[in-house]
Amino acid sequence: MAWFTDRHCFLLAVLIYGLSTVYAVFLWRKGFRRDDWANYFLLATGVALHTLAMFKRGLTLHSCPVNNLYEATTFLLWALGLAALVYALLPKFKFICAYAAPVLFTVGVFALMPSLDPHGPKPEFSGALRSIHAATILQAYGAFGLAAVAAVMFLGQQHDLKAHKLRALLSFLPSMQRLELITTRLVAVGFLLLTVGLTAGAWLPRKDGVPYLADPKVIWSALLWLVYLEALVAHRFFGRSPRRFAAVVIATFLFLLLTFWFTNLLSPLHHP
Amino acid sequence: MSVIVLGLSHRSAPVELRERFAFAESKIPTALQELRESGLVTEGVVLSTCNRVEIYAVTALAPDDQFFARFKNFLIAHHAYDGALGDELYTFAEPHSLQHLFKVAAGLDSMVIGETEIFGQLKKAYDLAFSHKFTGARLNKAFQRAFNVAKFIRTETNIQRGSVSVMSAAVELAEKIFSSLADHEVLVIGAGETSEKTARALQSRGVKKITVTNRSPERAAALAAELGTGTTTVPFAQWPEAFEHIDIAVSSTAATTHILNRATLEPLMKRRHHRPLLLIDIAVPRDIDPAVSELDNVYLYNVDDLKAIADEYLKLRHKELDHCHRIIAEKVAALLAANKFSTTDKHR
Numbered sequence: 141m142a143w144f145t146d147r148h149c150f151l152l153a154v155l156i157y158g159l160s161t162v163y164a165v166f167l168w169r170k171g172f173r174r175d176d177w178a179n180y181f182l183l184a185t186g187v188a189l190h191t192l193a194m195f196k197r198g199l200t201l202h203s204c205p206v207n208n209l210y211e212a213t214t215f216l217l218w219a220l221g222l223a224a225l226v227y228a229l230l231p232k233f234k235f236i237c238a239y240a241a242p243v244l245f246t247v248g249v250f251a252l253m254p255s256l257d258p259h260g261p262k263p264e265f266s267g268a269l270r271s272i273h274a275a276t277i278l279q280a281y282g283a284f285g286l287a288a289v290a291a292v293m294f295l296g297q298q299h300d301l302k303a304h305k306l307r308a309l310l311s312f313l314p315s316m317q318r319l320e321l322i323t324t325r326l327v328a329v330g331f332l333l334l335t336v337g338l339t340a341g342a343w344l345p346r347k348d349g350v351p352y353l354a355d356p357k358v359i360w361s362a363l364l365w366l367v368y369l370e371a372l373v374a375h376r377f378f379g380r381s382p383r384r385f386a387a388v389v390i391a392t393f394l395f396l397l398l399t400f401w402f403t404n405l406l407s408p409l410h411h412p
Numbered sequence: 413m414s415v416i417v418l419g420l421s422h423r424s425a426p427v428e429l430r431e432r433f434a435f436a437e438s439k440i441p442t443a444l445q446e447l448r449e450s451g452l453v454t455e456g457v458v459l460s461t462c463n464r465v466e467i468y469a470v471t472a473l474a475p476d477d478q479f480f481a482r483f484k485n486f487l488i489a490h491h492a493y494d495g496a497l498g499d500e501l502y503t504f505a506e507p508h509s510l511q512h513l514f515k516v517a518a519g520l521d522s523m524v525i526g527e528t529e530i531f532g533q534l535k536k537a538y539d540l541a542f543s544h545k546f547t548g549a550r551l552n553k554a555f556q557r558a559f560n561v562a563k564f565i566r567t568e569t570n571i572q573r574g575s576v577s578v579m580s581a582a583v584e585l586a587e588k589i590f591s592s593l594a595d596h597e598v599l600v601i602g603a604g605e606t607s608e609k610t611a612r613a614l615q616s617r618g619v620k621k622i623t624v625t626n627r628s629p630e631r632a633a634a635l636a637a638e639l640g641t642g643t644t645t646v647p648f649a650q651w652p653e654a655f656e657h658i659d660i661a662v663s664s665t666a667a668t669t670h671i672l673n674r675a676t677l678e679p680l681m682k683r684r685h686h687r688p689l690l691l692i693d694i695a696v697p698r699d700i701d702p703a704v705s706e707l708d709n710v711y712l713y714n715v716d717d718l719k720a721i722a723d724e725y726l727k728l729r730h731k732e733l734d735h736c737h738r739i740i741a742e743k744v745a746a747l748l749a750a751n752k753f754s755t756t757d758k759h760r
Contacts, residue, residue: 173570301588302705304717306724309574309584316688317591379685381708 146200147257149193150214154248156186157221161245164238172235172311180228183237186244187221194218206274209401210257215275217244217251219282220289227286227322232314239289247397256401269340277337277361281396283330284368287323288393291386294319298383320382324375327389331368338365350408357407360399367392413454415554416475417504417512418483419466422523425500427462433491435460437540443490444546450486452479455551457541459516461533463523468513470550475505507744510554514740517562518571525729526571531562554747561743568739571732574725579606579613581721582692582713586614586660589688589711594618599658601625601651602665603635606694610662611639623658625651627665655680655689662692663699673701681707694718 160182167176194214197205205211224240227233250256297316300308314322338361346352353359371388374380404410420433435443440458447456453469460466467487473479480503487501504512515521522530538555541547547555566572575581583593590596598619600607603626611622622643626632629647636643646654655661655677665671672691681689686709693700693714705712 297588301585301711304713304720306721309581309588309721310728315587315591316589321591379682381686382688383708 146193146196147252149189149196150248151252153186153189153193154245154252156182156189157241157245157248160186160237160241164241167235167238171307172238172313175234175312177234179237179241180225180234183221183228183241183244184225187218187225190214190218190221204271204275206271206278208257208259209404210251212274212278212404213247213251213256213401215278216281216285217247219279220244220285223282223286223326224289227290230314230322232312232318233322235311235313236286236289236293239293240286243285243289267344269344273337273340273344275337276333276340280330280333280337281400283326283333284389284393284396287326287330288390290319290323290326291389294323294382294386295390316382320386323386323389324372327368327372331365331372334361334365334368338362347409352409355407355409357403357410360403364392364396413470413472413550414475414506415509415513415550416453416469416471416480416483416506417466417502417509418469418480418487419459419464419502420500421464421466421502421521423521424502429495429500430463430465432493432495433465433487435465440537440540441544441546444541444544446490447486448546452483452486455541455548456546457538457551457555459534459537461530463530464516464521466516468509468551468554470548507748510558510744510747511740513554513558514561514744515737517558518565518736518740519562520565520571520733520736520740524576525726525733526573526576528566528572531559535559557743557747561740564743565736565739569732569735571729571736574721574728576722576726576729578694578715578718578722579610581718581725582610582662582694583613583617584721585692585711585713585718586690587617589690590659592618594620596659597621597623597657599623599625599646599651599654599661600635601661601663601671601699602695603628603631604664604666607662607664608635608638610664610692610694611635614660614662615639619660623651623654625654652676652680656684658689659687660690660692662694664694665699667695667699668697670701671699672704674703674707677704677707677710681710692718 160179163179163182167179194205197211201207206215220240221244224236228237293313294316297308297311297313297319301316313319367388371385371392375382375385420430422430435458437460440460443458444456447453447467447469452473453471455470457468458466459468471479483503484501488497512521517531517534519525519527519530538547542552575584586593593614596619598611598614598621600611600622603624615622620642622636622639623646624632624636624639624643625646625648626635627648629645632645636645663671688709688711691700691704691710691712693712696715698714700712700714702712702714704710
């Protein structure tokens, strides 16, 4: 089975995320009317294969697989998928899997691009602090991703309730208040992890001649940290409406997804 | 031996006739004893509700037209009915008798399709006959299976899904917005009957705190007393101030103009930090300006919206009927095959 690499394993996981996405479309067309375990098990199978892929890569590297863009992306998706499976166990939250599947599938397909993993399993760095730095930040992105998924559910439900659509009542989805609470908590958890990850990064030894504070990835991360902080504070203490909060959470995660690879490539610190 | 049914229901007879054939619960054992002594049946259950009067029985005789004529005569004589009768009384022999029993148990033959009250009434009727030893192996099996099939239909289909009344639709909406109604306060504006029913429906789902306001403070106090503990009143001139701590408002005043508009609500929403607010306007003419629904986190439903929800649910239940009938046909066929029941045609 030597030919069966961690990338094959991840490819299988992405295919299952794809199946889950197709199934999610059917569930959506039916208005999420019945409690459904099928999509949960599909996603769980995908996450299991995804975990195996990361485990195999980790064994090869003898460290946490967060060395290059492929590994970082798979780690982010894994955190998102695992969190979705956990949250789906809450009452009426099973359909979070249907909302998460398209994100896992599309970003998973992107992660499979060979240019993101040019040298295969190759340790680019070592040390526990570096692993903590990378892993916690990627977990934070996973939490932000799931928060965006919950925010999409929130906005959809709000639109249907405002427009007096019967599907708002027929759907087996959580209440608006619960969706708002979960979104806020996920953003708070993500923010905490991001703070820990960035703090760990600030303590890492620096290379001579490579600017730190002017590094695009450092600026980008600080900006992200500030945006999430502002979103939390404005929502919690200044009465920003849940709709606007949800919109900010979705927009920020989209920004994160679209610029994550780009800023990594631009950063001399992260892409020497 | 076969299961037979004789009865009349809201589908076949007006209430004037149904009440003439109704059985008082205390008289049912005597009626069943008489029925058994008539030699027509060996087992029997009498179901008597406001919408139907039915006798489910087991007979050793051939359930033909002659038999059903005698059975009808027994019922007519028992109630000393001397009026004219057309098709109001219906009779069923197997397999239709069993299908009818299963449909009744699942609420498919009820006035509001899918309602669950009939299940409890049927169970009570069966328990009464069982405790007086008027049921035997065949009827016991038929009723047990009917209860199981009713539960199966309830869980496997959408026949009991959703709210089919305006009040329950309002409660369902509240539950889609708020996690737990127990933590949210309700303001009832207007102390009419509809307000009371809606407030009671909300109370039944966990609402603990209700504030009542009305132009007549006496009527507000009377409604607050009716609704019981956890209910307070507020003078009508001061009800906008209550918006800071309430999350659901039910309005049904006799006002001829809007009592709540966007200009009034906008600053109130700021003061309540844009927490979600459900406004249920069941007044005609409407109490709340529809423009308030443009505000963020304000959900406004008027009586037509709620009626539309209830009607849609009813339509969905009707759509589920075919599915339910197929399930019942399969289950009855399985029961008959298992017990080698004889089959005869329906008699009317």
